[in-house]
Amino acid sequence: MIVVGAGLAGLNCALTLQDRGLSVTVLEAGDAVGGRVRTDVIDGYRCDRGFQLLNPSYPAVRRYVDLPALDLRSFAAGVAVAGDAGTTVVGDPRRQPGLIGRSLLSGFARPLELTRLAAWAAPALGPVSRLLDGPDMTLKESLDEAGVDGRIRREILEPFLAGVLASDDGSTSAKFVRLLVRSFLLGTPAVPADGMAALPEQLAGRLREPVRLGETVTAIESGPKVRTTAGEEPARAVVVATDPTTAGAVVRVRAPRMKGLRTYWFAADDAPRTDNLLVVDGRRDGPVVNTAVMTTAAPSYAPAGRQLIQATTLYPTEATESEVRIQLTRMYGRSAGAWEVVVRHDIAEALPDQLPPLEARQPVDLGDGLYVAGDHRDTASIQGALVSGRRAANTVAAALAG
Numbered sequence: 001m002i003v004v005g006a007g008l009a010g011l012n013c014a015l016t017l018q019d020r021g022l023s024v025t026v027l028e029a030g031d032a033v034g035g036r037v038r039t040d041v042i043d044g045y046r047c048d049r050g051f052q053l054l055n056p057s058y059p060a061v062r063r064y065v066d067l068p069a070l071d072l073r074s075f076a077a078g079v080a081v082a083g084d085a086g087t088t089v090v091g092d093p094r095r096q097p098g099l100i101g102r103s104l105l106s107g108f109a110r111p112l113e114l115t116r117l118a119a120w121a122a123p124a125l126g127p128v129s130r131l132l133d134g135p136d137m138t139l140k141e142s143l144d145e146a147g148v149d150g151r152i153r154r155e156i157l158e159p160f161l162a163g164v165l166a167s168d169d170g171s172t173s174a175k176f177v178r179l180l181v182r183s184f185l186l187g188t189p190a191v192p193a194d195g196m197a198a199l200p201e202q203l204a205g206r207l208r209e210p211v212r213l214g215e216t217v218t219a220i221e222s223g224p225k226v227r228t229t230a231g232e233e234p235a236r237a238v239v240v241a242t243d244p245t246t247a248g249a250v251v252r253v254r255a256p257r258m259k260g261l262r263t264y265w266f267a268a269d270d271a272p273r274t275d276n277l278l279v280v281d282g283r284r285d286g287p288v289v290n291t292a293v294m295t296t297a298a299p300s301y302a303p304a305g306r307q308l309i310q311a312t313t314l315y316p317t318e319a320t321e322s323e324v325r326i327q328l329t330r331m332y333g334r335s336a337g338a339w340e341v342v343v344r345h346d347i348a349e350a351l352p353d354q355l356p357p358l359e360a361r362q363p364v365d366l367g368d369g370l371y372v373a374g375d376h377r378d379t380a381s382i383q384g385a386l387v388s389g390r391r392a393a394n395t396v397a398a399a400l401a402g
């Protein structure tokens with residue numbers, strides 16, 4: 001069995017095949033496992049390749065990942081919204097009653113707006129099957145239909161979702177957004193103490209045969225047989241668990257449009273905020289879609305006595321670093337001018353588009369012993385990647401048994 005790609009989908013696929021008693025070789029073009037979940041350690045700073053969070057409420061994460069071993073460092077269940085009159089903290093009313101109370105008192109959100117938002121979000125807490133049933137529409141259409149408007153939409157929800165979806169045009173599937181909202185309502189996002197790369201490394205560590213790194217698959221021929229930069233390899237079955245664009249080129253599945261993100265990792269002497277909240281810009285006046293002081297949640301992300309701050313924009317972008325610093329200075333109310341850039345990650349292909357209607361389970365069996373896995377087959381998330389790997393492996397095993 002050959003699995004092409006050691007991202008989360010490929011790794012979970014290989015582990016499932018291994019659990020079913022099949023021998024499996026994973027070929028990975030990169031110099032480490034993880035795909036879009038990697039961490040660069042630079043001068044003691046842990047900079048994930050693009051800011052991202054692990055939500056421990058994802059069912060696949062609960063099922064396939066040893067969470068205690070990741071030593072998760074949680075962010076708070078809320079966001080800080082930077083506005084004209086300083087920062088307002090808005091929290092999940094069930095877990096942070098104090099926070100939402102404060103935001104109501106401040107007049108940030110009117111009770112009617114909150115009621116409408118709660119009604120819009122309510123399906124997210126029901127059964128997933130019901131959530132996925134019925135017609136889909138864009139996020140914008142569904143918010144309009146539910147009458148969600150005012151500051152809560154323009155200054156909190158839309159800025160927050162722009163970073164999560166890598167898109168600010170409201171075109172994403174409303175079903176997909178509700179799935180994400182569900183994961184935020186049920187779990188508190190976190191990062192592993194050693195960086196996001198600890199997640200794929202944990203999965204890879206369970207494989208009996210180590211992943212073959214630095215081996216790029218250049219073609220897949222009938223048989224099936226894979227051609228790699230190191231030679232030729234026959235197999236009983238091949239699972240293509242590459243990024244969506246490569247999958248589109250190699251096995252001719254429809255490749256979705258990819259959305260990009262840029263993350264600046266700044267080192268500083270002092271933390272501009274001491275709570276572990278994600279900060280969004282309610283004024284939406286600048287390129288930054290979210291920022292966070294990583295070290296308040298995870299001190300292990302920087303050398304002792306230093307702070308690490310992430311600032312993320314959509315990508316591609318015309319925005320300059322100086323515009324980013326000006327916006328951060330306003331958002332934190334503290335000068336960002338002297339912060340040092342540790343590294344900047346430009347991820348052109350961060351997330352596949354999830355336009356309506358959401359097709360949460362796309363076919364994985366391409367015939368002739370060829371299979372496909374990856375977040376583009378399920379949902380554009382860590383959850384979707386893990387599930388798709390599992391689903392492809394189960395399909396392979398069933399075909400071989402049959």
Ligand SMILES: Cc1cc2nc3c(=O)[nH]c(=O)nc-3n(C[C@H](O)[C@H](O)[C@H](O)COP(=O)(O)OP(=O)(O)OC[C@H]3O[C@@H](n4cnc5c(N)ncnc54)[C@H](O)[C@@H]3O)c2cc1C
Binds near residue numbers: 009
């Ligand atoms: C900046 C950023 C932020 C994100 N934020 C979140 C978040 O907060 N929450 C969330 O749930 N998800 C988030 N995601 C999405 C999540 O990381 C991805 O959905 C998931 O990691 C995709 O995994 P995958 O295995 O499907 O694909 P990939 O991770 O792309 O893995 C594909 C692998 O195939 C390899 N490969 C490609 N071509 C070849 C070839 N020819 N031969 C051999 N190997 C090949 C690649 O090197 C790669 O290792 C984010 C992603 C990014 C980039």
